[in-house]
Amino acid sequence: MFIDTPDKSEQLLANLLEAKNITNHGLNVRSELLNKLGMLIRKKAIDHKDKELLALSNYFLEVSDYKKIIGNKILQPRGLVFHIPSSNITYMPFYSWATSFLVGNINVVRLSRRANLNSLRLILNFFSSVSSKLYVNQYFVLPDYFNSIMNGCLGSIDLRLIWGNRDTISTIRKDSPLSIGLDLSFPDRYSACLISSNYYKVASDTQISQICKLFQNDSLDGSFGACSSPHLLIWISEESPSSDNFPLLYDLNTFIKNDVQEYGSISTENIRKFQESIITNDFSFKYLALGKYKGRPFLLYQDDLKLLPTFLQNASQSATIVLYIKSISEIKNVLPKNIQSMTYSPGISSEELSSLVADLDSNLPDRIIPLGRALDFDVVWDGYNLLEIFGRLVTFK
Numbered sequence: 192m193f194i195d196t197p198d199k200s201e202q203l204l205a206n207l208l209e210a211k212n213i214t215n216h217g218l219n220v221r222s223e224l225l226n227k228l229g230m231l232i233r234k235k236a237i238d239h240k241d242k243e244l245l246a247l248s249n250y251f252l253e254v255s256d257y258k259k260i261i262g263n264k265i266l267q268p269r270g271l272v273f274h275i276p277s278s279n280i281t282y283m284p285f286y287s288w289a290t291s292f293l294v295g296n297i298n299v300v301r302l303s304r305r306a307n308l309n310s311l312r313l314i315l316n317f318f319s320s321v322s323s324k325l326y327v328n329q330y331f332v333l334p335d336y337f338n339s340i341m342n343g344c345l346g347s348i349d350l351r352l353i354w355g356n357r358d359t360i361s362t363i364r365k366d367s368p369l370s371i372g373l374d375l376s377f378p379d380r381y382s383a384c385l386i387s388s389n390y391y392k393v394a395s396d397t398q399i400s401q402i403c404k405l406f407q408n409d410s411l412d413g414s415f416g417a418c419s420s421p422h423l424l425i426w427i428s429e430e431s432p433s434s435d436n437f438p439l440l441y442d443l444n445t446f447i448k449n450d451v452q453e454y455g456s457i458s459t460e461n462i463r464k465f466q467e468s469i470i471t472n473d474f475s476f477k478y479l480a481l482g483k484y485k486g487r488p489f490l491l492y493q494d495d496l497k498l499l500p501t502f503l504q505n506a507s508q509s510a511t512i513v514l515y516i517k518s519i520s521e522i523k524n525v526l527p528k529n530i531q532s533m534t535y536s537p538g539i540s541s542e543e544l545s546s547l548v549a550d551l552d553s554n555l556p557d558r559i560i561p562l563g564r565a566l567d568f569d570v571v572w573d574g575y576n577l578l579e580i581f582g583r584l585v586t587f588k
Contacts, residue, residue: 298329
């Protein structure tokens, strides 16, 4: 149900306070409903060539195949779950919702002020096309009404998920503390991409186009802000890239058939504005502007590696940070902590990757996956299995 009026908000709060009467239809039925929803959305995504919508449909289909994930485990719903998704991904509310719906919870999902409501209504319209059962105990709430509903039943919430920056998470927990429920937060994370220059230099035109396509898949328009999209590009090469010697950027722009001059240079005014945006703690960072891809600056980091995490925090929503190293063995010395996903390009061997995993030890990212698969989401988010978080495992011996 879409909660978009004061009357609906008051009625929902009253219903939630009365009793937690979970009408969950059974796990197999919920799985079938989610699968049908995924198939409908997938057709729409393919017809309109909407890759972010396609990623959502793939997630629904992946989650609906629950037996592959939980096997013979018995999973029961937790009860009342509140979702506060991040606002940087249009369909994020439905990623958070889908797994909890499958488990059988009552779900109250906040919709961001920045969200495209037309896009969100599109998904909710698909609910009606599948079955009215999808609406039972599932509530999507406009932000004007969400806080009053949440604060009105803090003692009844069994689980709350918060996605966002650390300040947002801290404020919500301080202003609206749960009595006994579990709070799980997903703070902003960053992801990295490894590309081998040695492979790139000898790659055929077809192979280069494939790398460009895979990189584009990971960095769709509007999804650069996603935790799994590449914020840090680690360029493994014998020589440092420069504004006139970084073939990847030229090839990316050629691949998307945009004029290289339009996207491959940054005006002095844009550089000035960008410098102003990343000055922090009374100092500015040293970097070299290499060019642009789809309007997004690529900046070669040239400062103290100890400052790289701060630079990522300040600049990664607006730019892709390029870090140059000579060997993959150097990554253990330069990779910031808490990297969520790390993709790797063709040309990086399995032996090199195995050695890297051993070297990184306790600083391993949550995912190490091939280039092009950064947006292939499953039920494990930031190292947490959401099926097990949203549910209660029953021991039966």
